[in-house]
Amino acid sequence: MTEPEPLLSVRHLTTLFEVNRKTYACALEDVSFDVYPYQTVGLVGESGCGKSTTLLSILRLLPPNARLSGQVFFKGVDLLSLSEQQMRAYRWKELALIFQSAMNALNPVLRVDEQILEAILLHRLMPREQARQRVHELLDLVGIAPQRGRQYPFQFSGGMRQRAMIAMALACSPSLLFADEPTTALDVMIQAQVLELLKDIQKKLGLAIVLVTHDLGVVAELCDQVVVLYGGKVVESGSVDQIYNSPQHPYTQKLLESFPDLHHPSSTLASIPGTPPRLTELPPGCRFEPRCFARFDRCRHEAPPLRQVAEKHYAACHLLEGKSPNAGSI
Amino acid sequence: METWQRLKRNLSELWQSFRRNRMGLIGLGLVLSALAVAILAPWLTPYHPQQVIRDANGRGLTFAPPSVHPPLGTDDGGHDVWAQLVYGARSSLTVGFLAGFIAMFVGSFLGILAGYFGGWLDNFLMRLTDVLLVIPDLPLMLVLVATIRQMQLKISPLTVLILVIGLLYWTSTARLVRSQVLSIKERQFVARARAIGAGHAHIIRRHILPQVLPLIVANTVLILSTAILIESGLAFLGLGDPTKPSWGTMLNFAFDRNAISNGAWWFYLPPGLAIVWVSLGCVLLGNVLEEMLNPRLSGHHLEGEARILKHGERK
Numbered sequence: 001m002t003e004p005e006p007l008l009s010v011r012h013l014t015t016l017f018e019v020n021r022k023t024y025a026c027a028l029e030d031v032s033f034d035v036y037p038y039q040t041v042g043l044v045g046e047s048g049c050g051k052s053t054t055l056l057s058i059l060r061l062l063p064p065n066a067r068l069s070g071q072v073f074f075k076g077v078d079l080l081s082l083s084e085q086q087m088r089a090y091r092w093k094e095l096a097l098i099f100q101s102a103m104n105a106l107n108p109v110l111r112v113d114e115q116i117l118e119a120i121l122l123h124r125l126m127p128r129e130q131a132r133q134r135v136h137e138l139l140d141l142v143g144i145a146p147q148r149g150r151q152y153p154f155q156f157s158g159g160m161r162q163r164a165m166i167a168m169a170l171a172c173s174p175s176l177l178f179a180d181e182p183t184t185a186l187d188v189m190i191q192a193q194v195l196e197l198l199k200d201i202q203k204k205l206g207l208a209i210v211l212v213t214h215d216l217g218v219v220a221e222l223c224d225q226v227v228v229l230y231g232g233k234v235v236e237s238g239s240v241d242q243i244y245n246s247p248q249h250p251y252t253q254k255l256l257e258s259f260p261d262l263h264h265p266s267s268t269l270a271s272i273p274g275t276p277p278r279l280t281e282l283p284p285g286c287r288f289e290p291r292c293f294a295r296f297d298r299c300r301h302e303a304p305p306l307r308q309v310a311e312k313h314y315a316a317c318h319l320l321e322g323k324s325p326n327a328g329s330i
Numbered sequence: 331m332e333t334w335q336r337l338k339r340n341l342s343e344l345w346q347s348f349r350r351n352r353m354g355l356i357g358l359g360l361v362l363s364a365l366a367v368a369i370l371a372p373w374l375t376p377y378h379p380q381q382v383i384r385d386a387n388g389r390g391l392t393f394a395p396p397s398v399h400p401p402l403g404t405d406d407g408g409h410d411v412w413a414q415l416v417y418g419a420r421s422s423l424t425v426g427f428l429a430g431f432i433a434m435f436v437g438s439f440l441g442i443l444a445g446y447f448g449g450w451l452d453n454f455l456m457r458l459t460d461v462l463l464v465i466p467d468l469p470l471m472l473v474l475v476a477t478i479r480q481m482q483l484k485i486s487p488l489t490v491l492i493l494v495i496g497l498l499y500w501t502s503t504a505r506l507v508r509s510q511v512l513s514i515k516e517r518q519f520v521a522r523a524r525a526i527g528a529g530h531a532h533i534i535r536r537h538i539l540p541q542v543l544p545l546i547v548a549n550t551v552l553i554l555s556t557a558i559l560i561e562s563g564l565a566f567l568g569l570g571d572p573t574k575p576s577w578g579t580m581l582n583f584a585f586d587r588n589a590i591s592n593g594a595w596w597f598y599l600p601p602g603l604a605i606v607w608v609s610l611g612c613v614l615l616g617n618v619l620e621e622m623l624n625p626r627l628s629g630h631h632l633e634g635e636a637r638i639l640k641h642g643e644r645k
Contacts, residue, residue, distance in 0.1 A: 061524055091527035099525075104518035109540050118536065119526040168526075 005076075006034035007208050008058070008176055012070035015050075015057045015232075017279075024067075025279040027053045028232045031070075032306075033225075035176065040202065040209040042223035042240075044216065044255070048276050050232040051212040052100075055178045059095060060087055074176070093123050096169040098179040102161035106153035112164050113139070113149030119171040138167040142197060159190035166197060170205070177202075177209045183218065195222060216259045220244060228252050231277050231287035234306060238313035248315035251288045286318070294319060347622055354618030360611025364604070368419035375413040379575045382408040393594045403596035406587040414575045415600050421576035423608070425491050426558030432496025433557065434550040437503025442542070444504065445511025446534060456508070459501040468563060471498060475569045487571040491564060495557050503549050510542045548620030555612035562605050577601035 015028040028050045035041050043051045056062050058072050058079065072079040079090065099105035107115060113135050120131040136146040142163040153161055162182060169177055179198065183191040199222060202209055211222060219226055219240065226243040228236040228251065236249040247253045257270040274291040283289055289299040298318050306316045348354055367374065377383065382390045383404055390408030394400055402411040444455040474494050479487065514520065515538065523533045564570065565578025572579060584590070584598035 059525060061521060088527040088529060091525055093527065097522075097525045099518060099522060101518065105522040107519040107523075107537055107540075110536075118523075118528075122526060122528055122532065172526075 004036055006073075007037050007075065008035040008210075009073040010034070010054075010058065010070070011073065013054070013057060013072060014069045015053055015062070016067040017063075018065040018067065019280060023280055026232055026282060027066075027279055028057060031229070031232075031234055033227045033234065033237055035208050035210055035225075037175070037208055038202075038206055039225060040211055040223045041225045041227060042219040043210065043212045043227050043229060044214060044219055045229035046214065046276050048279075049229040051214075051229055052180050053232075054229070055097065055180055055210065055212060059091060059097060059178070060084075061097075089123075092119050092169075092174065093125075093172045094174055095176050095178065096172065096174040098162075098165050098169045098177065098182045100181045101185050102165040103153065103158070103185070105165060106161060108153055111150055111152055112156065113146075116149070116164070116168045116171050119168055123172055125172060134171070135167075138170055139164070141170070141201070142167040158186055159193060162186060162190070162194050163197060166194070166201070170201065173205070175207055177207050179209060179211045181213055182211075183213070183215070191218075198222065216256065228255070231282065232279065233287055234314075234316065235288065236313075236315040237306075238310070238315075242310060242313040246310075246313075248309050248313070248320055249288075249317050250292050250294045250319075252315070254293070286316075344622065348618070351618050351622070353614050354622070357611045357614025357616075357618060360607055361615055364419055364423060364608045364611065367416050368423045371416040371420060374416045375410065377410040377413040379409060379414040379417045381410070381413070383410055384408070393589075393592055393597075395594075396596045402600055403594070405583065405589070405594070405597050411580075411596055411600060414580055415577070415604060418575040418577045418580055418601065419604065421488060421571065421574045422558055422561060422578065422605075425488060425495070425561040425576070426554050426608070428492045429495035429499065429557040429561070430550055430554035432492065433499040433553050434503060434546060436497065437500030437549075438507050438542070438546050440500065441504040441507025442511055442534060442538060445508035446515055446530070446538060452508075455504070459504055462498060462501045463505075467498065467560070471495065471560065471564060472567065472569065474498075475564060479569075487569075488574065491561055491569070491571075495560050495564075499553065499557065499560070503546070503553065506545060506549060507542050510545055511538055514538055514541050544620055548616045551612045551616035551619060555609035555616075558605060558608055558612075562601075577604050 011032050013028055013031040014026075016024040016026055019025050031050070031054060033041065043054060045051055053062070057066070057068055060068070060079065062068070068080055070080065074090065074094065079087065082090070106112065110118075113132075116135045116138060117128075117131055120126065120134060121128065125131070126134065135149060139146045139149050144160055144163055144167070148156075148160075153164070156164060162185075166182075182198070183194050186194060195218060198209065198211075201207075209222075211218070213219060223240050226236075226238060226240055227234055228243070228249065230251050236243065236247065236252045243252060244256065247256055251272075254270060254272045258272065260269060272291055277283055277287055277290070283300070284303075285301050286292070286295075286299040286304050289295050292299065296318070302318070304316045304318045304320075306314045307320050309315050309320055348358075383394075383400055385391055391400065391404045392406050392408050394404040394408075396403040400410050400412065402415065404410055405414070440455050440459075444452040471494050475490055478485070478490050478494070520533060520537055523537050528536070561570075561576065562578035562581065565576050566582045566585070568582055570576050570579040570582065578601075580601040581598055584594070584601075589595075589597040
């Protein structure tokens with residue numbers, strides 16, 4: 001059986017922000033993961049763990065004080081080595097991004113259809129008349145009456161805006177879709193609609209999705225692979241099944257415990273005391289050490305490497321040392 | 331072709347909402363009437379401004395009060411004040427409008443550059459505006475206009491006025507535009523524009539400019555009035571073109587030739603009122619335009635909804 005080539009392959013991605021001449025904030029360190037065609041990968045973690053930064057680093061949309069290193073291979077091309085001009089051709093045509101808050105991501109003084117049209121025309125994919133037709137189809141696809149495209153974003157409801165944003169993301173038929181917490185600003189009903197739509201579109205168009213969220217329910221529903229980030233590092237990655245049924249890293253375990261379970265509604269929710277570390281004062285050892293319930297001496301001095309615990313299941317914790325890949329799962 | 335139709339539709343929508351605003355209509359009326367007077371000057375008066383009006387005995391009528399024949403009376407040299415006023419509108423408005431537009435272009439261009447690109451460019455441009463803002467406008471312009479006149483270049487005095495006012499009066503526009511651009515470029519839709527692969531030129535044209543345009547337009551109309559006032563000020567101080575009457579030169583002559591002590595109010599009041607007329611018109615128009623060009627302040631919201639519901643909405 002031959003492995004399919006990964007569509008996107010992130011290798012040792014490290015992102016530093018220059019705070020001043022001497023201080024750097026380390027937002028991402030040594031992040032690696034793969035995205036295969038037709039797959040959905042979930043990036044999960046608390047706020048400030050580097051989820052959105054990962055997406056923006058891959059797209060190279062960070063402010064000028066960011067320093068990137070590592071490699072990001074997309075269809076075999078290292079995106080980090082491209083010039084800004086070359087990178088522009090990749091944006092949206094290959095890699096599209098659904099922003100967290102559609103209200104802010106849409107220009108308030110341009111009509112919605114103009115903004116979708118903009119993406120198509122910018123990449124000179126087709127003549128204007130044909131592009132207009134395409135905008136109609138896209139709006140129809142996401143369940144918005146095409147004539148409402150003539151309206152301004154503020155005349156849309158929150159859910160419609162997010163759907164318009166999705167239509168815009170699909171405008172150039174990208175092969176990879178980044179969704180940065182696409183449902184955070186929406187209420188539960190609309191969340192469900194938007195997620196349903198994403199799933200539907202993935203099935204219809206066969207694209208790969210990288211979904212950033214802190215809603216583990218969404219991850220379970222949509223994703224094939226999960227990458228758990230903590231303090232800018234990957235602490236665990238594996239399939240949804242592996243992560244949910246045999247979480248290896250204490251952080252993942254606690255994260256799962258802190259999420260309500262419909263099957264056992266009576267159990268009280270756990271919380272993880274403390275907050276993620278400041279990115280300018282990272283602990284020298286394991287980043288989760290100050291908050292970890294299973295910490296021991298070694299954790300304070302030595303950062304644990306990512307260890308394989310099962311087929312395609314990795315976790316970074318000293319407790320896992322010595323466990324053979326096969327002994328990893330319970 | 332499509333762009334043209336879109337423009338036409340937008341303009342008609344704009345007019346619809348403009349029509350409902352009385353202050354705006356008054357402002358527009360004031361400005362347009364002044365423009366009409368300037369354009370139609372030769373048809374509005376039988377006299378040339380430098381023509382001396384004589385009585386039956388062939389003597390020049392000096393300081394004649396307003397009557398039927400010279401409608402606004404005459405000045406000390408027997409020239410018709412009304413003729414001077416309507417021809418003066420030409421130079422006053424030309425200088426005001428051209429200088430205002432130059433100031434607008436320079437100010438918006440530099441403001442957008444400084445705000446969007448930031449860094450040393452921003453620093454340089456803003457220090458330059460600091461310097462220009464610190465020096466009092468009128469004395470600086472006086473010195474400049476006088477110096478350029480001395481240089482005996484082959485430029486008409488009016489052109490000198492236009493250039494000096496236009497090239498010195500962009501600072502407030504630049505400041506205003508820059509601050510607006512600074513806030514807009516941090517908005518997420520600009521990040522989205524970058525994400526769809528847009529370059530700087532596209533982002534500025536499509537996303538920054540439309541957002542600062544209302545500000546620029548409103549500011550321009552206000553600057554027009556300031557430019558007209560400054561032109562009058564400079565002309566009053568004797569830096570106008572003595573061969574072409576403007577409202578400022580009229581005031582200058584009236585002052586020089588003791589119109590006030592002679593009680594010849596018809597000599598100095600009309601040009602003063604004309605200046606007020608145009609300035610007031612510009613201010614009213616400017617305020618209303620600013621309000622209107624901001625789509626979130628207009629009544630579009632419910633109107634659009636109703637129009638679409640009429641066409642039948644489907645979920």
